[in-house]
Amino acid sequence: MDATGFAYRLAEQFGLAVLETRPGLVPLTLDPGLLESIAPLAGIAAPAEIRHGRTAFREALLFTHRGLSGPAILQISSYWREGDEIVVAIEPDIDIAAHLKTAKQLNGRQSPQTALGDILPKRLAQFLVEREKISGNLADLPDKALLRLAAGVQNWAVKPSGSEGYRTAEVTLGGIDTAGLDSRSMETKAVPGLYFIGECVDVTGWLGGYNFQWAWASGFAAGEWA
Numbered sequence: 370m371d372a373t374g375f376a377y378r379l380a381e382q383f384g385l386a387v388l389e390t391r392p393g394l395v396p397l398t399l400d401p402g403l404l405e406s407i408a409p410l411a412g413i414a415a416p417a418e419i420r421h422g423r424t425a426f427r428e429a430l431l432f433t434h435r436g437l438s439g440p441a442i443l444q445i446s447s448y449w450r451e452g453d454e455i456v457v458a459i460e461p462d463i464d465i466a467a468h469l470k471t472a473k474q475l476n477g478r479q480s481p482q483t484a485l486g487d488i489l490p491k492r493l494a495q496f497l498v499e500r501e502k503i504s505g506n507l508a509d510l511p512d513k514a515l516l517r518l519a520a521g522v523q524n525w526a527v528k529p530s531g532s533e534g535y536r537t538a539e540v541t542l543g544g545i546d547t548a549g550l551d552s553r554s555m556e557t558k559a560v561p562g563l564y565f566i567g568e569c570v571d572v573t574g575w576l577g578g579y580n581f582q583w584a585w586a587s588g589f590a591a592g593e594w595a
C-alpha cells in the first residue's frame with residue numbers, strides 16, 4: 370500500500386519510543402521437510418482451532434504451498450514468535466475419537482481413511498492416517514491406534530519455520546509507543562502539534578476490520594483536535 374518507515378523515522382527524530390515492529394496477520398511457513406510431506410494438501414481448507422499458549426482462534430485453516438494460512442493462522446500469527454509451537458485442532462467441534470470408535474463398531478470393515486473422510490476432505494483424511502502409519506480395517510485396529518489418529522487430527526503440534534513476512538502481512542505489530550501519545554487526540558505529549566495515527570502506532574487489531582477502524586477513528590480524533 371506504499372507504506373514506508375517515514376512515521377517511525379519522524380518519531381525517533383523527536384525522541385519518541387518506537388517498539389519493535391514485525392509482520393502480523395500473516396501466513397506461517399514450514400521447514401522444507403514438513404512442507405514436502407504436506408505438499409499434496411495445498412489448497413485444502415478445514416474448520417480448525419489454532420492454539421498458541423492460552424490464545425486460541427476458531428476459524429478456517431488453509432494448507433498452502435508455503436505452509437499454513439487461512440483466518441485462524443493469520444490471527445494466531447500476531448501472537449506467535451520464532452521458535453514457538455502452535456497446536457492445530459481440525460474440526461474442533463467434532464469428537465473424532467468417538468466418531469472412529471462408533472465407525473469401528475458399526476462398520477468394522479471400513480478403513481480409517483474412509484471413516485475420517487466422512488468428516489474431513491478425503492486427501493486430508495488419507496494424509497493423517499498415513500502420517501500415523503496406521504493400516505488395516507477399523508476392526509483390526511486397537512482403540513489405542515484410533516485415539517492416536519484422533520490426537521493427530523485434533524492435537525497436532527507444529528513449529529512453523531517463519532512467516533511470509535511483509536509481502537503478505539496485513540498489519541505491522543509494534544510501532545510508536547502509545548505511552549507517548551494523548552489517548553484522546555493522538556497528539557504526542559512531548560511535541561505539541563505532532564500527531565501519529567493508524568498503522569504506525571503500536572495498536573494492532575484482529576482480523577475483521579479492526580485495523581481500518583483504528584486507522585479511521587484515530588485519524589478522526591486527531592483531525593477534530595487539530
Ligand SMILES: Cc1cc2nc3c(=O)[nH]c(=O)nc-3n(C[C@H](O)[C@H](O)[C@H](O)COP(=O)(O)OP(=O)(O)OC[C@H]3O[C@@H](n4cnc5c(N)ncnc54)[C@H](O)[C@@H]3O)c2cc1C
Pocket residue numbers: 370371372373375537538539540566567568569577578579580581582584
Ligand atoms: C493485503 C491487506 C489486507 C488488509 N485487510 C484488512 C481488512 O480486511 N480489514 C482491516 O481492518 N484492515 C486490513 N488491512 C490493514 C489496513 O489496510 C491498515 O491497517 C490501514 O490501511 C492502515 O491505515 P493507515 O492510514 O494508518 O496507513 P496506510 O493505509 O498504510 O497509509 C499510509 C499512507 O502514507 C503514504 N506515505 C508513506 N510515506 C509517505 C511520505 N513520506 N509522504 C507522503 N505520504 C506517504 C502511503 O503511500 C500510504 O498511502 C489490510 C492490509 C493489507 C496489506
